[in-house]
Amino acid sequence: MTLSLDFFRSSIGKKIIMAITGFIWFGFVIAHMLGNLQVFQGPEKLNAYAKFLKDLGPLLWVARIGLLVAFFGHVIVAILLKKENSAARPVAYAKQSTIQASKASLTMIYSGLLLLTFLVYHLLHFTLGVTNPDHYSYEYILKNGDVVHDVYAMVILGFQQLPISIAYVVFMFFLALHFSHALGSMFQSLGILAPKHNPIIQKIATGLAVIVFVGNSSMPISILLGWVK
Ligand code: HEM
Numbered sequence: 001m002t003l004s005l006d007f008f009r010s011s012i013g014k015k016i017i018m019a020i021t022g023f024i025w026f027g028f029v030i031a032h033m034l035g036n037l038q039v040f041q042g043p044e045k046l047n048a049y050a051k052f053l054k055d056l057g058p059l060l061w062v063a064r065i066g067l068l069v070a071f072f073g074h075v076i077v078a079i080l081l082k083k084e085n086s087a088a089r090p091v092a093y094a095k096q097s098t099i100q101a102s103k104a105s106l107t108m109i110y111s112g113l114l115l116l117t118f119l120v121y122h123l124l125h126f127t128l129g130v131t132n133p134d135h136y137s138y139e140y141i142l143k144n145g146d147v148v149h150d151v152y153a154m155v156i157l158g159f160q161q162l163p164i165s166i167a168y169v170v171f172m173f174f175l176a177l178h179f180s181h182a183l184g185s186m187f188q189s190l191g192i193l194a195p196k197h198n199p200i201i202q203k204i205a206t207g208l209a210v211i212v213f214v215g216n217s218s219m220p221i222s223i224l225l226g227w228v229k
Contacts, residue, residue, distance in 0.1 A: 011084060012190070014077045019186050021074035026179060028067060033215045036155075039228060043152035047140045050151040071119075078112065111178040118171040125158060126151075132158060156223055165220035172216045180209035 035053075038045045053060060121131070129136025135157040138150035159165045183205035187193050193201065222228045 011081070014081050014084075015186075015189050017073060017077045018081070019190060021070040021077070022182055022186070024066065024070040025074070026183070029175070029179075029212060033212065036219060037215060039152065039155055039219055040222070043140055043150070044143060046152045046155070047148050047150060048142055051142070051146065051148045054149075075112070075116070078109070082109065108178060108181055111174040111181075114171065114174045115178060118175070121167075125164075126154060129154075155219070156229065159220040159223035162224065165224045168220045169217045172213050175216070176209035176213035179212060180206050183208060 035049055036046075038049050056063075124130040125132060132154075135154045138153040139147050140150035140152065141147055159168070180202075184198075184202040187201045188195070188198060219228075
């Protein structure tokens with residue numbers, strides 16, 4: 001018990017928690033994106049996939065609760081770390097390199113806050129159908145006769161609206177920025193790899209962030225341009 005509390009109180013313990021909770025969300029974002037990309041294969045594919053997820057029942061709830069815990073864990077520990085850093089450094093840095101580092105962590109706070117806004121909006125839009133209730137009411141009959149919620153129609157009707165699509169692409173940019181910095185700095189702050197590997201790690205992190213940005217933005221952009229109807 002004392003050991004676990006000590007772990008949580010230590011700075012490295014907090015960074016490990018940030019890394020684990022961040023990875024859970026990174027994994028979810030990649031899996032969610034791959035699932036959503038089925039929009040390019042038409043309504044049958046995407047709606048059958050959405051039904052498959054809903055049919056997971058209790059397992060879906062385990063995943064949802066896991067994501068929620070990881071999310072709040074990530075945010076709370078981020079605030080604790082920020083407080084710790086400010087307390088350790090009451091006077092601003094004088095050296096350029098450390099100014100750069102604190103700029104990057106400020107970016108993390110702002111991009112993180114924007115992602116929180118995105119998530120609330122996204123859940124109201126697609127999961128709860130609050131922002132566009134008219135898009136939420138459609139049903140679709142699968143080839144096997146099952147009547148399901150028409151997630152495909154909801155996505156198409158949502159992204160056919162310019163402000164919604166622009167908002168998604170902007171949010172995806174900040175998501176990519178957040179990931180790219182987080183993945184890059186995680187290996188450094190945890191000291192997992194020798195500093196000589198930093199440039200290659202940062203390149204891989206940027207590459208993954210670009211994949212997330214392009215993959216997720218391809219949906220609103222293609223729908224807005226009328227390529228997917
Ligand atoms: C263009 C990009 C995206 C599209 C098209 C999209 C689409 C969707 C749709 C259609 C749903 C509702 C599924 C249903 O009710 O059957 C959903 C749920 C959700 N999305 Fe996204 N999403 C995108 C990006 C993201 C990102 C980047 C995140 C996280 C940072 C995210 C997090 C979630 C969460 C947490 C849920 C709720 C899952 C649940 O209800 O269990 N989404 N998304």
